[in-house]
Amino acid sequence: MIQPHQNYTRQQAIDLYKHLLLPRRIEERMLKLLRQNKISKWFSGIGQEAISVGVTEALHKQDYLLPMHRNLGLFTTRGVDLYKLFCQWLGKADGFTGGRDRSFHFGVPEKRIVGMISHLAATIPVADGLALASQLRNEGFVACSFCGDGATSEGEFHEALNLAAVWKLPVIFIIENNGYGLSTPTNEQYACNDLVDRALGYGLGGMKVDGNNIFEVMDAIRKARKSALNGTPTLIEAKTFRMRGHEEASGTFYVPDEKFEEWKKKDPIDRFSQWLQAEQGITEKELESIKEEVDSSFLPQLDRALEAEDPKFDLNAEKQRLFSPVIFRNTAEPTSSTSEKRFVDAIQFSLQQAFEEDDDFLIMGQDIAEYGGVFKVTEGFVDQFGKDRIRNTPIIEAGALGCAVGLALEGLKPIVEMQFADFISCGYNQIINNISKAQYRWMPPLNITVRAPHGAGVGAGPFHSQSPEGWFMQHPGLKIVVPATVKDAQNLLYSSLHDPNPVLFFEHKKLYRSIREMTPDQCVPEPLGQAKVRREGHDATIVTYGMGLHWAQDIASAYAEKGFELEVVDLRCLAPLDFETVQQSVVKTNKVLLLQEPSATLGPMSELSSLIMEQCFEHLDAPVLRCSSHDMPIPYNPELEKEYLADARLQETLDKLLAY
Template identity: 50%
Template sequence: MDYSKHQLPNEILLQLYKSMLLPRLIEEKMLILLRQGKISKWFSGIGQEAVSIGVTLALENDEYVLPMHRNLGVFTTRKIPLYRLFSQWQGKANGFTKGRDRSFHFGTQDYKIIGMISHLGPQMGIASGIALANKLRASEKVCAVFTGDGGTSEGDFHEALNVASIWKLPVLFCVENNGYGLSTPTSEQYNCENIADRGVGYGMESHIIDGNNIIEVYTKVQKLAESVRKDPRPILIEFKTFRMRGHEEASGTKYVPKELLDSWALKDPITNFKEFLVSEKILSEHLDEQFKNEMTHQIQEDLNKTFDEPIIESTIEDEIKDLYKDKIAISSSPATEKNNIRLIDAISEGLKQSMEKHKDLVVMGQDVAEYGGVFKITEGFVELFGKERVRNTPICESAIVSLAYGLSIQKIKAVVEMQFADFVSTGFNPIVNLLAKSHYRWGQEADVVIRMPCGAGVGAGPFHSQTNEAWFTKTPGLKVVYPAFPQDAKGLLIAAVNDPNPVLFFEHKGLYRSIYDDVPTNYYTLPLGKAATLKEGSDITVITFGATVHWALDTLNTLEEEISVDLIDLRSLQPLDTEAIFNSVKKTGKVIIYQEDSLFGSISSDISSLIMENCFEYLDAPVKRVASLETPIPFAANLERQYLPKERFKEGLINLAKY
């Protein structure tokens, strides 16, 4: 390994060596503790230390790093107290996740480190979001994100690099190519010679660096980072390296040919660098022994502190409380001055006033800029707010959701438009595994609103007509809002933007231009989680939301002489206004839940269960649910009518009244 071409001062060379030595000594200790059953799992980075340390030292301390599970050197180089790392690995209170996640699945704003989730790919999009914030603020900062050779096969990798290239985002995509994705060799992962070769396809500068040569890593990344600060752009860097242990300790290395392990052992980044420093009389054996003794002592001292720390305890109340970020949102009451406008106008107005209120709020989605979105919600926004804040995206739902989370890390709000709610499936992973769990896992809010044009009745067929709220009401950590009226839509959208937690905001396409309402002209909010009682009666409680609110009103108008009804428009599905539901059911004794979604596994099932568990003694009849057929939504008009539950609701209501 050639270290001779350098002009670094001796103190920097010693710093590089010591920075690699510390995580190696920690790892050796962790392997002992793993065998003793004192930690649960370990993902070793032995053999790859030069990459983590070189990249981290090449960055400024206030620049974000997004490591993976083999990048212990990132954490130690940023000088996180060792006892806190040890507490994290043992699930104790001094860790970063209150015992809720393990190993390196955490982040810390104090050290500008954003930890991984096991799904790997979203990490790339998060880095692009952080980089976008840096670019919007002209901060001349770069961020670096790590992945492995296996992670480059994920679609998120392509999406994030493609967006970063198009938007010229200042981010270093660092790929640690250690030859194996768990046990799968690179020959079975991709069919090009080098991962860096892909840079050409993205129109992106790329480099290959010897990942075991600490001087090469440090000096080249330092030079690239300085260049990116002055000329914002993404760079793909492939580090050729090798891990000397298994994917994790339980997997072993039997799948690796012995001669390959032996050849890489000769390239050990720490052993080779030490020999160079000794040969240059920069390091002596005595000084090296002193370093090791000091580090070993510090490791043991901090371990003892962690061992003495009590087992973490929590209450059910604390666990539930940490699901969402508890923050007083901006609130304002509706004014008396109103305009009679459509649902689509109210949503557009609410979004426009939110962008005026929050000067750095970013709106992203397919065709949302000059075109104004396929439903024209953002028409004219580019002229008002500019293309930096109203951003057309490629077709890459997953990366854009992750990118929005990256903006949130930098304290910038984001509203993401799914062109159709159906298309959210390609962005499902970062919503349910990243946004939803972020605050619970390590206290980081995910200040993202995802707008969801949804619903049937417009002959759009199986791929453009779903009302798929149940995909998300099941996931703790998400809020789900589904207004039926323009006044509610505006106030709830503004409240969703103000809320620091992830909100799925459903907008029924069939109501966009068919429903009018007197909507206050000012900036105002309505509380999330509060239902509206549209009619008051004594015979039956009707619980509904979205378009079925209007379908229910149409039906009830034909039966108002026969049946007295409490009509509840839920408005928010998560959190759910159980108080309003229970109070009404206790009054009427009968309840029918009416929704557009198909029945099985839907939110109506949970509402029915809640009523049975909390109001059973008040019921005079079984809880009735009315929903669409258990099929995809058909295209032909007569088939769509048959699929939807409009006719079945009237029949169910009459039968329930007779029960």
């Protein structure tokens, strides 16, 4: 029989039993609704309630919880509004995501709950960010992240655990080892005896507990919380069993019958009720009465949710959820001083001004502290702002980006430096599935800036020269900024840092030290998403951005000597895309060449070409032409690279356009 390590009054014991019983009774009712086709899917936590309830009971109310599919008891024990909870599962308008996401894919900020996404392990690094916020501000709360045994094979699990250990964060990681990742048994998932064995390798504390014994779970969490606040994060493996399928449609045919018989004897609610009867003198009649009381606490809310309204699609309202309004509050005194700056100097200047003005800014990345980053953008920042705000990370991308989500949720303003933009692919999951969709689903605004040195022309080969900015254009919820001038590098970065929404800021490596400009010694914020006409003309329009602007200006100057006046439009931002400025120029010149550094297929200009054909067709005197780099990896040898880049075919393409 299970036994607590502390004394419980009769009422305390009954209250704990109610907390265990409530998610079980709700689940049993939801399974009926599933069979009636009133909900579309259900991931059952029956048999695992002691973990969710025990963890939540043992933690403090200010501690963060980052649950998964089978943690209903966490929500009910934290007192989440049951009507809204039922509406969420039913896809109703009054659900936490208003029908925009399903099941447990939501959070409740006021209850310190950060919801999951389908990509397992993706929210584990978020716990690091929340814990780091606690550590930096000395607020004394911990973050507790859940995952299943299957998710421990994901890269973000390992990155998050390693980062937590290195930074000694107040975080607890809980593995609910229920024996199967969907249908794959644990012996086909990992070769160590227990998953908690991994704790030692990371330098974490480690505990293995009986996940069906609520008292043991609670004792472990109390110890882990104390340890985490003292600088030793803890990995807890809770051994349990999934009494139903991964989700109801998958069934349980792959599980031997004897497994169910074995674990049925360890049912956490049965074990607790036996303890209640043996140690607290609770009778069968009282237990039945408690069950009726628990049912009456949620059934009216469920009935109400079943009758609630479905959401209605309003395109404007849906789009407004993508971004929060931008309000600049620049209180700095105006200055008339200017100085000559290189592109890299302008970026450094912008960061420095923001960091001096607001202590909530911090930057994370590889080698950015004492070394100053591989391009020396943050050189000297450690001496000025300290190691807490200028943070070297291990060689991770996803872990740092997920950490940034947690920091932003706590009101900090994290910047993540990708050492090279090429490496952003290692963090693609976080950017696309956590960050870009966050506010649309349920989160508050995330002030996250991702800096990414991109571009070719420096003989760096196929893994240090890519321009991946176009990869992100099809994912609403991100702003994508690509400056081409020193002044834009300075002001658009400053604007990005103060934008409450996620911004990807691409900095061309070849421009870092090759262009100079006199700029004010003060950053001036402006709204993101405004293109600029860099050169007036009437014979044709070249639309471009980034390095393309310099190619366009050079050829426009050369063709002016031949009597052609070319208009050059610099997009500056790929999202939001200022199509109005492009449209006005096309209507004026009637011919357009779209110039980009990335390869042609699915590059940013492919989208722009479609928009021009759809909305400006009647004003065109020639086909829309694109000039792009070749559809191939970027070669290393400078002669090969020169012929690869779009600039090598710009004159040929322009001549074709003008001759049409």
